[in-house]
Amino acid sequence: MKIVIIGGTGLIGSKTAERLRNKGHEVVAAxxxxxxxxxxxxxLAEALKNTDVVIDLANSPSFEDKAVLEFxxxxxxxxxxxxxxxxxKHHIALSIVGTDRLPDSGYLRAKVAQEKIIREAGIPYTIVRSTQFMEFLGGIAQEGTVGDTARLSTGSLQPIASDDVADFVTDAALAAPANGIIEICGPERARLxxxxxxxxxxxxxxxxVVADPDARYFGTKLEDGSLxxxxxxxxxxxxxDDWFATTPRK
Structure with a gap:
């Protein structure tokens, strides 16, 4: 089966491509x-010739509200x-758990728009909504840090390792289209x-670290179940613990 991965050279894309190739599929990392x-x-036209499945993992180069929506x-x-x-025959897109619960986030409004385009296109599809990646925990902490204090939301988080994300995306690519949403998350839940x-x-x-219910998460306030x-x-x-022990630090 020929599978094209849009964003196939990124964190999730490269891991997913490796898994699918190991299963004997022709994979184009686009x-x-x-x-x-x-x-x-x-x-696009050349890359998609004779393609059975497309996995869209692409992300906007800019997170500014207008730019990310346009992207x-x-x-x-x-x-x-x-x-x-x-x-x-099957379109798969990686989205975010809570996309439709945080309208103050320009990025998540853009993901809502992306999901709408997919649902209305007429191609069998699967939307895989993921919780935040463990690989981004450092960035989350940095976003709320001023000086020696990190003021961070008490909203719940259930982060998932990128290897697990790649496994679930691979499974979706080899399964029948869900024509709906699959949600994936890590095994542990705690306050952000x-x-x-x-x-x-x-x-x-x-x-x-200061736990603050009013602290913003990339510009938006979280309720306990938002993410x-x-x-x-x-x-x-x-x-x-297993993720941290096996992930190289940069």
Whole structure:
């Protein structure tokens, strides 16, 4: 089976490509640096020839509200049109748990728009909504840090390791289209502030973490259930300790 991974050279894309190739599938890792650009349409028609499945893992180069919305709308429409022309049988997109619960987030509004384009395109699809990646815990802590204090939300977090994400995306690619949403998350749930404190302690950072219900998460306030799933999610196998012990530090 031929599978094209849009964003196939990134963190999840490269791991997913490896898994699918190991299972004997023809995988094209498509990205602007390989001559395939969903934003401009460059290289799409050629890349999608005789393709059975497309996995869209692409992300906007800018997280500014207007730019990110334009990216997901333009890239989404270009990609779906090219897939229709090529006769693609299954479209898979990676999205975010809580996308439709945080309208103050410009990024998540853009993901809502992307999901709408997918649902209305007419191609059989599976949307995989994931909780936050463990690999981004450092960035989350840094976002709320001023000086030696990190003021972070008490909203719940259930982070997932990128290896688990790649496993679930691989499973979706080899399964029948869900024509709906699958949610995936890590095996441990705690307050965002507690996960950040755990991460900072593990890397030897002495920053003081303050748990603040009003602290913003990349500009938006979290309710307790904003970023976690209670909708029968698929649970990853890798907890924080195992992830931290096996992930190289940069």
């Amino acid at each position: 990205a602007p640096k390989t001559g395939v650009n969903t934003l401009t349409g460059e290289g 997901f709308q333009t890239a989404g429409k270009n990609l779906m049109a090219a897939e229709i022309a090529a006769g693609v 502030s507690d996960f950040a404190a755990r991460y900072l302690k593990a890397i030897g950072d002495s920053c003081t 976690v799933s209670d909708n029968h999610p698929r649970i990853g196998r890798i907890g924080f």
